[in-house]
Amino acid sequence: MTGLADCNNFFVSCERSVDPSLCGKAVVVLSNNDGCVVARSNEAKRLGVRMGQPAFQLRDMIRDRHLIALSGNHLLYRDISLKVHAIFRRFVPDSIDYSVDESFLDLTGIPVDVIPDIGNAMVKACMDELSIPVTIGFAPTKTLAKVYAENAKKGGCPVAVCVNAADALPLLQRLPISDLWGIGRRLAKRLYQNGVYTAADFISRDAAWVRRLLGLQGERSWRELHGQPCIDLDHVLRPIQDSISESRTFPEDVDDPDYLRARIVIYASHCARRLRDMNGVCRSVGVFLRTNPFRPGLPVVRPEGITRLLHPTSLTTEIVEAALAQLDAIYPRGIPFKRAGVWLADITPDSAVAPSLFDEPSSRSAAMKFMKTIDAINDRSHRPAIRLASQIVNPSAHAAHNDGYSTSFQAPRPLGDEPMP
Ligand SMILES: [Mg+2]
Structure with missing residues (x-):
């Protein structure tokens, strides 16, 4: 089994963790230079604020105090991100930090029946220690874990477990193919042209057809939805430095x-x-x-x-x-x-x-x-x-x-920084 742990409305949740008076209010966090919306609280979503919406379109709502708009505090988000990922690591044998607010969890060797308890303990630790709400999807593959986590978040339930890939069918019937992780807009367009609109339509086709139409990437998604893990942890990106x-x-x-x-x-x-x-x-x-x-x-x-x-x-x-x-x-x-x-x-x-x-x-x-x-x-x-x-x-x-590197055929000295003169 694998899992995807994802913080809900991460930047907004970080702001709320340092200023609880923001809880229950419609809050958005804006991008650099306050250009557009990069995070929304559920209340802001209900007001119809879209991801990426330009800030000037929200002027009236902000003026009338229906909406609170904050400039991003990325040092704060980075700090909380490190702490959240550290909490995830306490509970599972291995994890990969997939993004600032998401980790893939490796549950190899852990019995399926204790997984919901692990998930609930992780969610509780993040809330108790950091006031950050988290949703976790567990499934036989990463793609299914992602589907379950996203669905659970919409339903407001913090932990969702998919034991068999076949159980996912009702959920896949409601999932537009363009919303599936790994299927971008371009691949989705090719699928629409072939009568595939939902993830359930997608898995009903055969593997060879998918590979012909979408290549290896599409076939991987298809196999993952059928419960065959084929995106391994090393395929998933590690946290990235700027330089x-x-x-x-x-x-x-x-x-x-x-x-x-x-x-x-x-x-x-x-x-x-x-x-x-x-x-x-x-x-x-x-x-x-x-x-x-x-x-x-x-x-x-x-x-x-x-x-x-x-x-x-x-x-x-x-x-x-x-x-x-x-x-x-x-x-x-x-x-x-x-x-x-x-x-x-x-x-x-x-x-x-x-x-x-x-x-x-x-x-x-x-x-x-x-x-x-x-x-x-x-x-x-x-x-x-x-x-x-x-x-x-x-x-x-x-x-x-010789400054420590083996530029010659001689045995090198150990690496070390030389002091400045
Ligand atoms: Mg998130």
Whole structure:
């Protein structure tokens, strides 16, 4: 069994947890610059406020005090989000934080008959400790858990359990196919054209038909609704940072462009690996260099630049290539540098349920598989067993420059940050 735990009206609930006078009132939270609605209390939903509705359309309601509109306090939401996810983890063997207010729960090995008790205890802990209302759906697959959680939330019941996929049929008959997790607007349109309007219509077709029409992604959803788990926890995105960076201060000033290139390759590879570990992709790759500010007679030079990629990626080869191109663009020959670094920005989740990934099995997914295989091999060895050739420079020329990374064929020292000069 698996589960999906989802906080109700999360941003509004966070605001209510610090200001209980908001409870029972129609409240919305607005996006950055107060542009549009990003969270609604149930009372606001009943007033007809839509998700994403522009704030200016609500002016009259706000003026007449029917509706309270708040600017988002994202530090607060992030703080509460971490605490909610920590509570979820207390009750289940494993969980994946799927979004700021949702976690998938792994209940492997837990008897089905105790699952409702676990769910109720989780809901109670979130309410008692954080005043955050939570709804949890349990089911044999993630897609069904999501269906049950969403349905339970509408009914105002905090825990719903689906023991057999067949039990879900009445619920699927009422579920518009466009509302099914993993079926985007585009796939839904294709299904409408073929007479499929509800999730029940969808599962009544056969698997081969679904695969022909929607590809692997659609077939996965279909199998999950039939109770066959096929979206595993690793497919689901991990929490995403905004940016990743790695930089080092060299023991000596470096004026050898080849050595500098090898450093940039290593930093970029490490960043790419961290990006893959959180199932993210990045759109921008930046490089910077710093001269030694304490060396007399040397001008302070701080070149840096950022490359915008055509396609978001987490492939080491593509990220390294962009970093090297950027280095070439900013590197002034002949100046010795003391510090260098790489950063990745514009990071977004590389969700397995994103349509673009499975629309056509491309060379990109083959490259990704290759990359993950290298990651797995490197995980098993004490130090990277497989590296890019560009990470390796002639050891004799730079024995004194070993700053902790294995750029040469010598045994590396343990990783460590060098102090600033
Ligand atoms: Mg939610």
